[in-house]
Amino acid sequence: MGRLTKAQLEAMIEEDTVDAYDDEEQLVGFYTMIADNLDIPFETEVLGLRARVGSIDLLPGSGIVALCTHGRFRQAIGILDLPLPSPAPKGAEWIAAYRHWAS
Numbered sequence: 851m852g853r854l855t856k857a858q859l860e861a862m863i864e865e866d867t868v869d870a871y872d873d874e875e876q877l878v879g880f881y882t883m884i885a886d887n888l889d890i891p892f893e894t895e896v897l898g899l900r901a902r903v904g905s906i907d908l909l910p911g912s913g914i915v916a917l918c919t920h921g922r923f924r925q926a927i928g929i930l931d932l933p934l935p936s937p938a939p940k941g942a943e944w945i946a947a948y949r950h951w952a953s
Contacts, residue, residue, distance in 0.1 A: 854946055862947035880948040881908040884929065887941030894935045896920070896927065903932070914948065 854862075866883050870876040885906045893902050901918040906929065909915050915926040930949055934942055 854943060856950075859947050859950040862943070863951050866944075866947065867951075876951070877913065878908065880944070880951065881906070881914050883944045884914060884941070884948065887944050889940035892935060892939040894918075894933055896925075896933065901925075 866879045867876045870879050888906060890906065891902055891904045893900055895901070896918060899920050901920045903916045903918055905917045907915050907917055907926065909926060912926065912928065914929040916929050916932045918925050918927055918932075929945055930952060932945075934945070
């Protein structure tokens with residue numbers, strides 16, 4: 851994923867939120883776009899350990915999270931806090947659009 855311009859990010863946000871009436875509906879829209887487009891599973895490094903991102907979820911109070919595993923350990927990590935591997939998986943541009951919207 852190359853770096854997207856502000857205009858590209860804003861166009862993605864507009865596409866995603868066009869029918870959403872409030873922040874909660876917009877959040878659900880971003881969850882849907884990320885879940886539908888992010889190439890899962892993939893591996894990344896979290897706190898120096900290899901972790902497998904197996905799915906994405908929308909948790910009350912936590913927002914959009916990546917459900918990560920390392921061996922027998924499982925952890926939900928906020929999608930905006932998740933370090934992405936290089937190269938980023940296909941569909942990661944929706945995380946960038948969500949980050950831009952959330953800032």
